[in-house]
Amino acid sequence: MMASRRGGPAMRLGGLVRKEFLQIVRDPSSIAIAFVMPLFLLILFGYGVSLDADHVPVALVDEAPSADSTDFLASLAASHYFAPVHARTVTEAEAALRDGRVNAIVHVRANFAERLRRPDGAPVQVIVNGVDANTARLAQGYVEGAWGSWLARRATERGQALTTPARLEQRIWYNPEVKSRHYLVPGLVAIIMTLIGALLTALVMAREWERGTMEALLVTPASMSEILLGKLIAYFVLGTGGMLLTVGLAVFLFHVPLRGSFWVLWACASLFLLAALGMGLTISTLARSQFVAGQIAIIATFLPAFLLSGFIFDIDSMPAPVRGVTHVILARYFVSIVQTLFLAGDVWSVVLPNALALALMAAVFLGITWRKSRKRLE
Amino acid sequence: MNALRRILALVRKEFLTLLKDPKSRMVLIVPPMIQLMVFGYAASFDLKDIPYALYNEDGGQASRDLMARFEGAPAFHRVAVLNAEQQIAPLVDRRDVLMVIHLGQRFSAELLSGGGAPVQVIIDGRNSNTAMIAMGYARAVVDGFNRDWRAARGLPNLPARLETRAWFNPNLESRWFFIPGIIGMITLVTTMLVTALTVAREREQGTFDQLLITPMRPAEILFGKALPGFIVGHIQATVILLIAVFWFQVPLLGSVPALYGGLALFLMSGVGAGLLISSLAVTQQQGLLGAFLFMVPAVILSGFATPIANMPEAVQTLTLIDPLRYFLVILRKVFLEGAGFAVLADQYWPMAIIGVGALGLASGLFRHRLY
Incomplete structure (x- = not known):
């Protein structure tokens, strides 16, 4: 009786989370993914990338x-x-x-x-x-x-009147000075978070299987759900740190106005992070080896998020089959949310459907990971 | 002779590890083709479907003529007709429309009085680039209206007019600009796939130490590790070049040998960068991080979507070590401008320096990084 209480699920989970954190601290590359990469990329691109041609x-x-x-x-x-x-x-x-x-x-x-x-x-x-x-x-x-x-x-x-019959008067809402940085930086936040989320977890499951430590974990009373949850919690905390850093940089360094509520952004970013981590875990579980998982992560994350998310290329102008493909790109939903929350405000009719899609994708990815991990035991 | 045999044996082993796993095989062959197809259609700044709403407070003939022009423009797609000012904001907020065209009550009257009348265009600036392109389209429609209005009423022509022509890409199709760029990006991704994790994997599994105690010299290991990326890169680039030419019909005007010369140098520098990352990494996780830290800036700073000339001076200097920057120039010049070897010399030698430098550093690190 006593023994089962001491080894209760909460304590097992605490132990698993602690183990993940120890691994994170010992291979600094995870910390680099969460903090150094966003800092480096956002500063480089925030200053470097502009679509406004001068001179x-x-x-x-x-x-x-x-x-x-x-x-x-x-x-x-x-x-x-x-x-x-x-x-x-x-x-x-x-x-x-x-x-x-x-x-x-x-x-x-x-x-x-x-x-x-x-x-x-x-x-x-x-x-x-x-x-x-x-x-x-x-x-x-x-x-x-x-x-x-x-x-x-x-x-x-010459004292003549040159009248244009109909003259265009433009009102550009949300970004009246047409600063391309104001639209690129929120998009970059979404791209960088896609990378953080997927890179953090793309190798972790494959690593445990490859090194044989997964079997060692499974002979403990910890169940597969607890093992997965332990990883998810640890990397979620790390990813949230990276998210706060990127949002902070966007607001305080690049002075992009945050017109929506910070808490809505936080909630959506957490959903997005969950989905991105889930995608990483799915890659990791399906690939079985770190090498293949790494290859899939390289192919499936950056270029699709860069080109198909609506970050630079307008999704409405793409042909219908390609528009269909964009629906499986996580970043697409988040780009729409961050651009709206930063520049327009809490527009629920944009935020809610996109947030719902993120929640759905998070559930699908985590579900696949859970099912496939259990199957491998048999 | 022995050295050559040893290198070939290592190349054979690398290909075996690369192609043995059916998933890894799939990863190398299928995604690049799918990616070119999908990205080729996605990457364009030409707007095909601008959702807009009309708010015409004036019922006059002139206003109806102008509206008809927007309806007739293929890039515009009307989703709503408004009859009150308050309807504008929710529609734009929700992203149901990109722009709202508003004509005031006195539009036709002002136009007829000869004083000129405003056409108010409200546009969603969340994506300011799309907004400005759409604004340009709207301006073209209004300009056409003005020309006909002047002509119909016998008003004098403007004293000077612009006759604009675009060289190399007469219809300003942005797809012609982006598809060569996508070829460069996909090739870069492939070299990273093949090289960035190889040494790191052997380090993690301990087989790299075994390789080091064989009679192979570091230079031989380097050749053995570099050749597979080089070969796979060439095969894959050839396949996607064929798709670009025959499926997307991007005109290939210049010299194909000059293009392949550039490809060989680009692959050399890409493979060099990948092996350098890989030999710096102790674990595959670090190798993966390194691959992204190289690949993402290399793509974004290459001038693929945002011109290098728009970047601040310091960042422009940084792009000088980006091999993709040079390869994109070669691709675009050979494809669209019909360039040959002579014009491209300035693009070749920086890639050669980057390639030799990275490969040299990588082979040096093979031995010295034995912690």
């Missing part, structure tokens, strides 16, 4: 300088969006475009000033390097912007 190198070609053409090109050169390079001939500018020294060419022909006064107007040739289509589009937009304001200024100077 696009552009070649300006003025075939026959006149007051009008000089004025036009000077207004382009003054914009901080461009780093202007003057070229004498189109051939010279085209060579620069081919070598990658400039991304665009603005070419004003010899008869610019004269044609400007004709009714059909003067053409200005713009050539962009289309290899990077996104930057090309940005550069094109900047040239159009500079051109439009030059036309408007010229009209006012």
